[in-house]
Amino acid sequence: MTRASVVGVGMTEFGVHEKRLAELFADAAFPAFDDAGITGDDVDAFYFGNAMSGLSENDTHLAPKIATHIGIPGVPCQRYEDACATSSNAFKNAVEAVEAGVHDVVLVGGVERCTPETGLDTPEMTRVFASASHREYEQPTGLTFPGVFALLTKRHMHEHGTTEEQLAEVAVKNHYHGSLNPRAHFGKETTVEEVLDGPVVADPFRLMDCCPFSDGASAAIVVSDDLADSYSDPVDVTGVGHGTDCVPISDKEQLSATQAARDAADEAYSQAGVSADEVDFVEVHDCFTGAEVLATEALGLFEDGEGGEAAAEGRTRVDGEVPVNPSGGLKAKGHPIGATGTAQITELVEQIRGEAGERQLDDAEVGLAHNLGGDSATTIVSVMEARA
């Protein structure tokens, strides 16, 4: 069932940007307006995602500031923060709003700066990111996010025999995909040997298992199903599922099978009336290579324990049976936290429309985005399909 349609998308290159947050977001929003064939005057509401700019740039109440900057100062604005799932949660709420008839045409998007352009170096930014781990039970131990996902992945290795080589294959694939994407933070390829030779960040992750800190912005124009046909190239949102799990990690029932992703996927598949084997391609939240393995299993693309092997066999490459992260994913495209969710939506739209350039997939009728926040306790899964 169509819940809403996306009729325009835009995103900046992900990488290092000198521009301030509002200017950076404008570089995503204006292309999204142009893509939809609208102006700011047509926008009813603004569902905005930003995760960390209070901490990193002393900048809050950003939604009306940015609305003013991009010329839509009177529309109702709300900022969402759900760690790395921030702009997907804004997207979910926007879909609900147009579906309910609360708004007709909604601007959704996110922006973040995570590089030293903020004035914070990597250790300082790592501390900022760690604000999403549990304040009382995890932060005092020094647990930062490479460690969080290392714990989940180590458990997967223990239970299923997943190997460091298989994890490295995820990095190699996503760097290859990123090399086809002109907006990717990393445009260069890598090799299994290079990944395995890198310095350990948090065992089993080496440097190249980890996504970068990026600056960037992304935006989408969401309209109700009834209005979609009056736009030139709508792509339908047929399912959006939202799963939540316990925080801290020690409260989770299991570590290697992220429950929130399973719940979110079940909900999204059920709404869309599609099964995992009907999905042509996916964008998943590969903040670390191990996270991609866990995600492909949680989404039902592979049996539990087979995600690593599937990656090593090339089944998730752009030319494989289920392309995973054709954009390059967080690993190579980059990860400006609050912008990541709607950047995944942007990739889905461009692939489904056949506008993805060198990385265009042959078969891209049904796409899925998986975006998680924190230790995966928040996960949003969205299914999008070519309009019938």
Added chain:
Amino acid sequence: MTRASVVGVGMTEFGVHEKRLAELFADAAFPAFDDAGITGDDVDAFYFGNAMSGLSENDTHLAPKIATHIGIPGVPCQRYEDACATSSNAFKNAVEAVEAGVHDVVLVGGVERCTPETGLDTPEMTRVFASASHREYEQPTGLTFPGVFALLTKRHMHEHGTTEEQLAEVAVKNHYHGSLNPRAHFGKETTVEEVLDGPVVADPFRLMDCCPFSDGASAAIVVSDDLADSYSDPVDVTGVGHGTDCVPISDKEQLSATQAARDAADEAYSQAGVSADEVDFVEVHDCFTGAEVLATEALGLFEDGEGGEAAAEGRTRVDGEVPVNPSGGLKAKGHPIGATGTAQITELVEQIRGEAGERQLDDAEVGLAHNLGGDSATTIVSVMEARA
């Protein structure tokens, strides 16, 4: 028209709390569950407000953390941040969600710690709050929020002849109301002389013109209209308006007539089918005495320029023609930022039910809450009425 109903409310005392955020929020959520006659198992979704805890306590992704702590770990969670209008925006979105049938029973609320219990002293917390002013155009000038509202109020004094004595009368009234409210941060009365003798914070505001930094939490259970009659004491939400204005202040068309509040009030009155003179009492966002004067005019309770005189004449006291801030308002009840919006909703519910103790109003059938964020660029106005 009834859009949704509130069937349970809870709040902590506002003041200084040693408890951590999740524990503090639990002290509002559990009383709200009890008041509604539900348990956490009955809750479908969590719309959560917190403004500054990333900056003040290095704590983000709070919604699932708090959901876990209060025993509702599986429900979809979203955090809103819209400066001081944070939990009102969560409330608006919750009302829309139950009205649309997306959820049946929603927990809405907010929590914040703003006192030295966070580890930050008053100058440091003032900088944290200032993150909501414009990052590029206002923060570099040293403008903090006493200065922001001083600018708006000075303009009102210039245009309308509003006096410092009239502003002081707002503080005297709200302290009197607060003295009747056992959950108020300040339980003591004051006098015009005491206010005018205080040290200047930002001309025309003296110390007693300013609300305190408080710790606290508040929560409400929102259900759809069709479900409301199965609860023991529902209060209806008949209108929720959301106005947005430009940021920075220099972009605003006028300073003394807060446009976002006017837009939000128009929308809320129109939805509710009530006019300003049908409102029995209001809770307004009196972060500074001048802000209350501007709010009462923006809501149409008094003609432009007459808000100060009305306060001085006692027309806004609990025994006046339009009681304003019977709770004591931000000025005396306190202002834990992300908790303020749903604390206003709590006061509306308790007054309308006749459960407001010593401060109970004789006539409290129709109540209105006005909650602003930043320099008033975000304003949410909610109208609530006794269920017919």
